[in-house]
Amino acid sequence: MGNDPAIEAIRRALIAVPTDGPLRLHLAELLIGAGRPSEAVAELATLLAAEPDHPGARELMFTALTPDRPAVPPVVIEPEPTPPVDPGPVTPAGESAPDGPPVFDWHAAESQLGDIAAPMFLTSGDVEDQAGAEPVEAFETQRPTLTLADVGGMQQVKDRLEAAFLAPLRNPELRRLYGKNLRGGLLLYGPPGCGKTYLAKALAGELGAAFISAGLSEILDMWMGSSERNVHELFTQARQSAPCVLFLDEIDALGQKRTQTRNSSMRSVVNQLLTELDGVTSDNEGVYVLAATNQPWDVDPALRRPGRLDRTVLVLPPDGLARESIFRSNLAHRPVEGVDLRRLAAGSDGLSGADIAYVCELATERAMMHGVRSGTVRMIGMADLLDALNQVRPSTHAWLDTARTVVQYGEDDGTHAELKAFLKKSKRW
Known part of the structure; x- marks a missing residue:
């Protein structure tokens, strides 16, 4: 049985975030739908081990273990008894039929149904009521209080964010003079656990903007066309919340190279992303698109053309100043004494921010x-x-080893020049 690209994409996402329960549950649903219940059972067992009382996982486990169980008979709602109606044989014009079988009276049948069946079409009043209702936000909109001052170190990354977003916003006269618009996209890439999501939230707080985050589990759907609709609703909500930082996590899964994708639905998702980034049907003014990935070499090249995610920023493992700041942040609300942060920062070279948080936890x-x-x-x-x-x-280290192989033997279009310089500086070349 061939591998489903959507299933494989979700598996890769779970390697990065193994604790994402909704994403693992969605993977189990896709496996059951693909006729692979044994694999679904394994995924659900992992989820139930972490969340024993998860109701959705327990129900889906029963479905995976009993795929051939008999269907539950539908509940039939019997209408209330009404006095028998005997209109007699009538013709479509309402006259008695002298000969032949009686004509069925549809009006009498509809009156007997009552409110059992919902109307097939909305009335004009129903349409007006729905039009006046407030739109439902499909994605969570946050208002982060973090700023770039809360991010220790990473000065080079901060400078890139300043030039791309902050400086034009703070200087409207210069922006108008140079014809600089407030739209654009930036791709953050680097090893996992190095603060790409934290940086995106800090940028939103610095701008005083809304923050909307979306990943694989929020966008991908098993029904045809639903994933594309989710992408459209995501950008629509971001435009309505402008100024807004829209953060697309694991963009290598959502925007995978179409030449590597055999599933037509995944190619349609990439096409929809391109349409929304171009602002073909709507203006993206005030929408700052940030995307993050651990595998930039798997992102479709069309997503990185000018006007889309055209700027690339390498988020490396934290430097000494950043590591000291991360230790300070993680120990701030714990009972500590005699702690030398500089010594800890010096002894944690190569650790990611997530690694340092784990050290504090241990x-x-x-x-x-x-x-x-x-x-x-x-x-x-x-x-x-x-x-x-x-x-x-x-x-x-594992990510840097993989990145070194890609940079050495992959196509060199100049995108990974910064990464190559870091690998040489750190003597990993």
Whole structure:
């Protein structure tokens, strides 16, 4: 049985975010629909291990384990008894038929149905009521309070964001003088766990703009045309919320190279993304599109042409200043004493922001378990943090090794020049 590109795309997304329950549930639904119940059972078992009381997973597990169970008979609603109507044989014109079988009286049948069946067509009043209703937002709109000042280090990334978005917004006269519009797209790429989503939220807070995030699970749908409609609704909501930062996570799955996609529905999603980014039917003024990916080499080249996601920013593992800031942020609300942040930053070279957060979590567990065993509560100290630091290995090394192979042997269009320079500087070339 051939692999479904949509299923494989979701599997890749789950490697990056294995705790995404809705995405794993959607994968199980697709596997059942593709006639692969045993694989669906494995995915649902993983989900139930993390969330034992998940109702949707339990019901879907029953469906996967009993694919051939008999269908539940439909419930038949019997109309209330009414006095028998005997209009007698009539003709379509309402006159009695002298000969032949009686003509069926449709008006009498409709009166007996009552309110059992909903009307097939809306009346003019119904249409007016729906037109006056407030539009339902399909995606969550946030108002982040973070700013770029909350992001430690990463000065080069901040400079790119300043030139692309912040400077034109803060200087409207210069913007009009140079003819700079407030629309555009930027692609953030780099190892996982290095703060791409955090940067996008900080940019929205810096702009005082709304923030809408969407990924694979919010857009992909099993029904034909639904995924394209979700993309359109996403951009429509962003335009209505302008100024707005629209963040597209895992863009390599949503905007995969069409030459590598055999599923026509996935190609249609890419086409819809291109249409919305171009603003063919609507103006994208005030909509700042940021996309993130760990695999920029899998993104369709058409998405990176001028006017779309034409600017590329490499988000590398945090530098020393950024690591110190991440340690400070993760330890700010924990009981600590005698902690040397500079020493921790120096000893965590190569760790991502997610790795550092995990180090702090392990150190907290170590101190807490000491209190559980001894009955005496103590603070989190350097010994706890250094012990945790020795247990964690950088998660960025595997990505950098893959990136080195792509840069060395892939097509060199100049896109990965910054990445190549970093690999040489870090002696990974």
